[in-house]
């Protein structure tokens with residue numbers, strides 16, 4: 001294997017290689033001090049993706065470019081910084097190298113921030129038949145699926161087929177499932193009847209299927225109850241304590257015995273860590289996450305760190321590890337960057353990671369959200385405005401913040417979203433056998 005070219009060896013500075021440019025990787029890459037380190041960022045996509053708003057792309061509320069930002073643009077001004085678009089495949093700790101699909105690279109410090117992928121819980125057939133929501137490209141595929149359904153519905157040959165086309169099944173009652181269900185319910189009420197006056201939308205059903213006893217199980221019982229109440233009032237059919245056994249087109253088989261006929265199945269029910277080969281078995285903890293100490297150092301290695309969703313830091317305060325959320329990723333990145341920068345200045349005393357919980361929130365649709373902040377809970381319109389504000393502030397790039405703000409104001413005033421474009425590749429197996437339409441050029 002050849003070395004990755006055009007990254008100069010630098011004798012005066014140590015090299016930090018960061019794998020993954022999501023919340024954690026991007027943040028630490030920004031914070032590493034170029035006076036002391038050469039930084040190399042590796043990501044398989046050339047842009048940052050703001051995952052909390054993927055469901056809005058899927059439901060036509062936001063343009064994909066509003067929640068994405070090119071890595072090269074982010075780091076235009078950063079000195080001694082290099083980005084390579086490639087897939088990291090294996091770590092060789094004994095040689096201090098990582099192997100990728102475009103070559104290998106030496107590191108002095110390695111930071112693994114590869115995040116998570118969809119978990120099908122061993123049923124890999126679901127990869128080809130259901131729609132996940134972990135990346136911008138997947139959200140576009142989901143958007144196409146949703147829009148295609150209504151076009152197909154106009155051509156349904158009988159009532160059974162119409163039911164199959166207008167049944168939407170969302171598997172997973174976490175924030176993404178709740179948010180997608182709420183967005184579809186909003187579309188059903190205010191947008192779709194205007195776009196498709198020929199269709200009877202009382203026949204459209206949105207099923208939210210969740211294995212756990214309550215929605216938003218990571219939030220407070222108050223938030224769960226408010227989400228269930230609002231969604232039910234907006235017509236979403238909630239199946240609680242109901243694991244999905246399988247989906248063999250056209251039926252979703254429920255663990256409780258029932259079946260739902262549908263061609264629109266969105267799988268947002270779990271995540272598993274994106275792992276790299278080459279590390280000792282003991283380094284991998286629950287869910288394939290990399291076990292780290294309080295400095296985010298991977299167990300058994302001096303100079304390999306893991307941050308964000310892919311890391312598992314077990315402590316008394318968090319016996320199952322921290323939640324896989326953006327704040328944890330950002331705070332771990334900030335703490336590790338500070339430690340590495342300090343170490344370069346001969347300050348050997350490292351700061352332990354302590355998570356500061358800034359609360360959690362989820363939106364349920366227009367004018368409805370839930371917010372937990374310690375013992376304080378909020379729901380309804382004010383929570384929704386707070387949710388909008390926090391998300392606008394969190395988006396990367398001023399143009400993106402403005403674009404999202406304008407889209408949201410427009411959508412709010414007009415009860416409409418205008419991004420219902422069916423743009424699809426010519427050949428994609430996800431479209432074959434799932435609908436009657438042959439993709440057009």
Ligand SMILES: Cc1cc2nc3c(=O)[nH]c(=O)nc-3n(C[C@H](O)[C@H](O)[C@H](O)COP(=O)(O)OP(=O)(O)OC[C@H]3O[C@@H](n4cnc5c(N)ncnc54)[C@H](O)[C@@H]3O)c2cc1C
Nearest residue numbers: 020022023024043044051052088114115308309324325326
């Ligand atoms: C749909 C959705 C909604 C969410 N909503 C919220 C929310 O409302 N609030 C909240 O706090 N959190 C939310 N989260 C969780 C939050 O997005 C994650 O906790 C956060 O993204 C974790 O950051 P990370 O840097 O660890 O991983 P990611 O942000 O997932 O970044 C991982 C990066 O690694 C890259 N990568 C992976 N493997 C490789 C490889 N082998 N080689 C090269 N590159 C690789 C990927 O391309 C990606 O850029 C949501 C997540 C999803 C999917």
